[in-house]
Amino acid sequence: MRVSLFITCYNDTLFPATGQAVVHLIERLGHTVEFPLEQTCCGQMHYNTGYQQEAIPLMRRFVDIFRDAEAVCIPSSSCVAMIRDHYPKMAAESSDPGLTRAVDELLPRIYELTELLVHCFGLEDVGAYFPHRVTYHASCHSQRSLHLGDLPLRLLRNVRGIDLVDLPNIDRCCGFGGTFAIKMGDISAAMLAEKMKDVENTGAEVVTAVDTSCLMHIFGGLHRARAGVRMAHIAEILAPTESDVGEGAWA
Amino acid sequence: MTIRVSEAEHAQSFQKAALPLLEDAQLRKNVRHATDVIQSKRGIVVGGTPDWQDLRTAGSAIKAHTLRYLDQYLLQFEKACTAAGGQVHWAGDADDANRIIVGLVQQYGGTEVIKIKTMTSEEIGLNEALDHAGIRAHETDLAEVIVQLGGDKSSHIVAPAVHKNRSQVRQIFRERMNLPDLGDDPEELTAAARHYLREKFLRVKVGVSGANFLVAETGSVCIVESEGNGRMCLTLPNVLISIAGIEKIIPRFEDMEVFLQLLPRSATGERMNPYNSLWTGVRNGDGPQHFHVVLLDNGRTGILADPESRQTLQCIRCGACLNTCPVYRQTGGHAYGSSYSGPIGAIVTPQLLQMRQAQSLPFASTLCGACYEVCPVKINIPEVLIHLRGRVVREQKSALDPEALAMKTAAAIFTSRTRFEAAQRLGRIAQWPMVSHGWMRNLPGLLGNWTRVRDLRELPKQTFREWWKARAKTGSMPGPSTPLRAARKLAQDVNDHA
Amino acid sequence: MPDARAAILDRIRASLSADPSAPPAPPADYAAIPRSYIRAGRLTPEARLDLFLDRLRDYDTHVVETNADSLRQTIAVILQEHNQKKVIAADSLPPELLPRDFAFIPEHAVGLDDLNACDGVVTVCAVAIAFTGSIVLTHGPGEGARRLTLVPDRHLCVVRAEQVVETVPEAFDRLLPHATHPLTFISGPSATADIEMTRIRGVHGPRFLDVVLVR
Numbered sequence: 001m002r003v004s005l006f007i008t009c010y011n012d013t014l015f016p017a018t019g020q021a022v023v024h025l026i027e028r029l030g031h032t033v034e035f036p037l038e039q040t041c042c043g044q045m046h047y048n049t050g051y052q053q054e055a056i057p058l059m060r061r062f063v064d065i066f067r068d069a070e071a072v073c074i075p076s077s078s079c080v081a082m083i084r085d086h087y088p089k090m091a092a093e094s095s096d097p098g099l100t101r102a103v104d105e106l107l108p109r110i111y112e113l114t115e116l117l118v119h120c121f122g123l124e125d126v127g128a129y130f131p132h133r134v135t136y137h138a139s140c141h142s143q144r145s146l147h148l149g150d151l152p153l154r155l156l157r158n159v160r161g162i163d164l165v166d167l168p169n170i171d172r173c174c175g176f177g178g179t180f181a182i183k184m185g186d187i188s189a190a191m192l193a194e195k196m197k198d199v200e201n202t203g204a205e206v207v208t209a210v211d212t213s214c215l216m217h218i219f220g221g222l223h224r225a226r227a228g229v230r231m232a233h234i235a236e237i238l239a240p241t242e243s244d245v246g247e248g249a250w251a
Numbered sequence: 252m253t254i255r256v257s258e259a260e261h262a263q264s265f266q267k268a269a270l271p272l273l274e275d276a277q278l279r280k281n282v283r284h285a286t287d288v289i290q291s292k293r294g295i296v297v298g299g300t301p302d303w304q305d306l307r308t309a310g311s312a313i314k315a316h317t318l319r320y321l322d323q324y325l326l327q328f329e330k331a332c333t334a335a336g337g338q339v340h341w342a343g344d345a346d347d348a349n350r351i352i353v354g355l356v357q358q359y360g361g362t363e364v365i366k367i368k369t370m371t372s373e374e375i376g377l378n379e380a381l382d383h384a385g386i387r388a389h390e391t392d393l394a395e396v397i398v399q400l401g402g403d404k405s406s407h408i409v410a411p412a413v414h415k416n417r418s419q420v421r422q423i424f425r426e427r428m429n430l431p432d433l434g435d436d437p438e439e440l441t442a443a444a445r446h447y448l449r450e451k452f453l454r455v456k457v458g459v460s461g462a463n464f465l466v467a468e469t470g471s472v473c474i475v476e477s478e479g480n481g482r483m484c485l486t487l488p489n490v491l492i493s494i495a496g497i498e499k500i501i502p503r504f505e506d507m508e509v510f511l512q513l514l515p516r517s518a519t520g521e522r523m524n525p526y527n528s529l530w531t532g533v534r535n536g537d538g539p540q541h542f543h544v545v546l547l548d549n550g551r552t553g554i555l556a557d558p559e560s561r562q563t564l565q566c567i568r569c570g571a572c573l574n575t576c577p578v579y580r581q582t583g584g585h586a587y588g589s590s591y592s593g594p595i596g597a598i599v600t601p602q603l604l605q606m607r608q609a610q611s612l613p614f615a616s617t618l619c620g621a622c623y624e625v626c627p628v629k630i631n632i633p634e635v636l637i638h639l640r641g642r643v644v645r646e647q648k649s650a651l652d653p654e655a656l657a658m659k660t661a662a663a664i665f666t667s668r669t670r671f672e673a674a675q676r677l678g679r680i681a682q683w684p685m686v687s688h689g690w691m692r693n694l695p696g697l698l699g700n701w702t703r704v705r706d707l708r709e710l711p712k713q714t715f716r717e718w719w720k721a722r723a724k725t726g727s728m729p730g731p732s733t734p735l736r737a738a739r740k741l742a743q744d745v746n747d748h749a
Numbered sequence: 750m751p752d753a754r755a756a757i758l759d760r761i762r763a764s765l766s767a768d769p770s771a772p773p774a775p776p777a778d779y780a781a782i783p784r785s786y787i788r789a790g791r792l793t794p795e796a797r798l799d800l801f802l803d804r805l806r807d808y809d810t811h812v813v814e815t816n817a818d819s820l821r822q823t824i825a826v827i828l829q830e831h832n833q834k835k836v837i838a839a840d841s842l843p844p845e846l847l848p849r850d851f852a853f854i855p856e857h858a859v860g861l862d863d864l865n866a867c868d869g870v871v872t873v874c875a876v877a878i879a880f881t882g883s884i885v886l887t888h889g890p891g892e893g894a895r896r897l898t899l900v901p902d903r904h905l906c907v908v909r910a911e912q913v914v915e916t917v918p919e920a921f922d923r924l925l926p927h928a929t930h931p932l933t934f935i936s937g938p939s940a941t942a943d944i945e946m947t948r949i950r951g952v953h954g955p956r957f958l959d960v961v962l963v964r
Contacts, residue, residue, distance in 0.1 A: 177617025479954025
């Protein structure tokens with residue numbers, strides 16, 4: 001399968017390792033990755049902060065770039081949620097039947113990374129090796145918009161060497177919320193403090209999620225507190241195999 | 252028309268009002284405890300209801316239907332209620348409603364009233380209006396008694412005193428009920444309230460209530476409660492005045508079979524609350540012989556006019572969205588500056604006020620979606636919040652506002668690959684004065700709110716697209732050299748720290 | 750205020766006419782409401798009664814099972830057990846319910862102060878709901894006026910097996926002919942959880958609820 005990668009603006013700029021892991025993983029599973037360089041941002045930040053007019057050209061751009069893709073992989077549930085939950089309505093409001101049709105036709109080919117692996121590739125074991133104590137944070141969009149359920153956990157449970165520990169209060173928001181973290185900084189900080197406590201109590205070395213945005217927030221707080229917990233997008237756990245790390249780097 | 256929602260028009264922004272509450276460890280502990288308990292009870296009884304999603308679908312559809320024919324159903328209610336011996340009054344705004352109720356109490360020669368907890372009365376400031384007219388209002392719901400005697404404000408639409416613990420309640424009762432030896436056992440405190448109120452129930456001749464539901468077909472009113480204070484106020488006085496928002500109406504008697512299953516489970520986590528009362532007009536020889544209903548608009552028709560947020564009016568005031576909200580959990584209800592708090596308050600209050608005040612409230616959410624998931628009538632609160640944010644930005648924000656400028660600039664960057672790539676490069680250069688040992692700990696301007704409690708890793712040497720382009724140039728490398736390097740780096744980090 | 754009435758109705762109509770999707774006529778739109786929730790119960794009569802008793806107990810109701818022959822005796826024992834002396838009987842209560850050697854006070858003879866000072870009250874109900882453990886009073890014959898089952902501290906309610914339905918919609922079907930009566934749904938004794946979410950039984954309504962199920 002030819003998979004078009006929408007890496008998302010913040011992964012592109014801030015977390016290239018996430019994108020590299022996604023590419024590695026998909027290629028290692030025998031598929032081709034293409035990366036349209038025209039891509040920028042899905043418009044989520046603008047849309048959710050109230051700048052909905054500004055999000056419209058970004059939607060048009062996204063649809064133009066990916067309209068011919070066989071499958072679009074997005075390693076971020078909140079961007080997938082933006083596209084699935086809001087593009088149809090935005091397109092309808094634009095009174096452009098062509099755009100509405102293009103959105104309708106594109107939506108079934110949009111996959112969040114773990115959806116791609118399980119629903120499209122039919123895999124729950126991707127042959128990964130990650131010998132560390134890991135806890136999984138279920139981001140809000142992954143739970144309540146994409147309804148991923150235990151999809152990411154099923155993939156993680158099949159990783160060799162992993163010591164997966166449950167995160168208490170897994171259904172509770174970490175307090176990131178996009179521009180909420182800036183506009184309502186004190187409340188976001190109070191929510192973060194609760195989430196950090198839960199993460200630290202697991203004794204995990206690594207906290208993972210399907211969204212690096214939440215992780216940037218959680219890990220930013222953990223780093224400030226010198227908690228010694230690292231972050232890794234789920235792709236970075238699913239990408240490496242035993243042969244990759246056979247040279248002893250993981251010892 | 253002067254629309255008022257408690258004192259929300261003068262309230263501070265959410266973020267400012269939250270500050271002292273975030274410092275109040277006892278309050279936060281009380282709120283966390285209460286919401287955790289209700290949520291877990293709700294989870295159990297909802298889990299034991301196999302047709303829960305079907306009930307939600309029906310409840311939502313009934314409410315949406317009713318709103319589409321609201322004028323017809325209100326007239327049907329008026330006719331049926333009047334035929335059964337009730338009197339229906341219409342109030343355009345808070346002042347209208349207060350004038351009508353004060354006038355009625357005076358007409359019957361009342362100097363005191365006993366009240367069932369009603370959020371609508373708090374919305375219009377009824378107690379203050381009664382007080383102004385020399386009429387004493389006695390709250391009778393235990394939590395409202397705690398709030399009223401403590402000179403406090405309600406912090407939750409179902410359990411207004413969630414922010415107080417037993418020793419705080421004891422202190423209030425000791426002082427205000429003159430019971431210096433009162434202990435702090437909830438049973439003893441409840442018994443004190445029972446004793447304190449019983450005399451009032453038997454004596455006061457005018458009762459004031461809200462309404463959980465108005466049935467258009469029969470002209471009936473329904474009150475859902477637990478303590479029996481509601482039944483006391485509905486049954487013992489000779490005069491009963493019920494105030495209800497116009498959105499409280501439902502079409503038919505049998506529609507109650509849906510809402511009486513949705514509301515108790517959502518509100519208190521009970522399969523059924525101890526008492527539901529339904530009555531129709533006046534019943535000879537049983538209960539009040541004079542019955543008045545005041546139908547209140549106070550901004551509701553404005554909400555009806557916006558098809559995107561009309562669903563706000565489906566609310567049955569169960570409070571489930573408050574209990575599940577991770578933001579409400581941190582501050583309790585007082586930060587919302589209104590009788591309506593939590594996620595539902597964040598959409599109701601600014602809309603009632605026609606988006607002229609309380610503009611910070613739609614932003615008091617991470618859009619986590621927990622509220623929508625529990626809402627018994629499927630109000631998509633996150634969707635309405637986003638819509639209202641759009642209205643605040645379009646109707647209120649000056650184009651010179653720093654946030655608006657930043658967002659417009661970002662939009663311009665994102666609409667062009669060239670500008671986006673240039674901005675990525677620029678960011679890498681511009682960050683250097685802020686970076687220390689690979690991390691940023693003190694960013695200027697709005698971003699300072701980020702680094703107040705969180706570190707931010709410096710922008711990496713290479714963006715993803717730069718890596719991709721470089722990789723394409725050198726030919727597709729079969730091996731995973733870079734991701735592997737990244738994985739090793741992570742392993743190194745972990746090992747270094749261990 | 751006739752002005753406010755007209756103004757509110759005008760505003761509603763203006764708001765609704767702004768809606769581009771013209772809705773169908775009310776009856777058709779009402780009929781289209783999806784009602785896939787459970788209407789009819791699925792339990793056997795025995796299981797239904799067992800569920801009813803279980804749910805009553807769960808919310809602190811004192812439950813006694815009996816049969817028609819022993820009903821009088823059962824009520825006499827309950828009243829004695831709880832040391833009930835001044836007990837009011839709802840007007841028009843079926844006479845076969847009441848123990849013969851007990852002097853009940855008739856409802857029509859008492860005032861509010863008597864209600865406040867009595868030990869308890871005996872009534873029947875109209876319908877009972879197994880799934881929620883509720884009894885429903887339509888305040889018809891034998892069920893008392895509303896205040897009768899409110900002010901006293903103890904309420905004894907006699908429920909006949911055939912009055913017990915399984916689901917809430919089934920109860921509403923039975924209540925439909927009484928829709929404009931005052932209706933009181935009672936699920937356990939009065940309660941509050943307003944102080945630290947600790948459930949306290951017995952606030953202003955009866956603190957004790959006895960249900961005698963005649964099966």
